[in-house]
Amino acid sequence: MTVYVIGQARVDDPEGFKKYSAKVKGLAEKFGGKLIAAGGPGEKTIIEGDQFKDGKVVVFKYPSLEAYQNYVNSPEYQEGKSLRINSGTLDVCVVSSVE
Numbered sequence: 001m002t003v004y005v006i007g008q009a010r011v012d013d014p015e016g017f018k019k020y021s022a023k024v025k026g027l028a029e030k031f032g033g034k035l036i037a038a039g040g041p042g043e044k045t046i047i048e049g050d051q052f053k054d055g056k057v058v059v060f061k062y063p064s065l066e067a068y069q070n071y072v073n074s075p076e077y078q079e080g081k082s083l084r085i086n087s088g089t090l091d092v093c094v095v096s097s098v099e
Helices: 014-024 063-075 075-084
Strands: 003-011 036-037 056-062 088-096
Touching: 003 014, 003 063, 014 075, 056 063, 063 075, 063 088
Parallel strands: none
Antiparallel strands: 003 056, 003 088, 036 056
């Protein structure tokens, strides 16, 4: 079943986060993932609340939860994650498609 991965990144160390981004760029596609939406400050519209006011929000589509978990558990992603871990906060939520 298709899943959507919603991530919100709040960056404290832009240079460290750039290294992470460069390392994982294009990796999601190898696991069936596709970036379908993204917006940072000035690129998103907040309708209600303040949960999403800071940082960048991204939405990826994966063919299954297993495909996403394979991406997250891959050695390539883990190496990238090690570059990100001290550069900011990344919150991630996975929801199943209702279609």
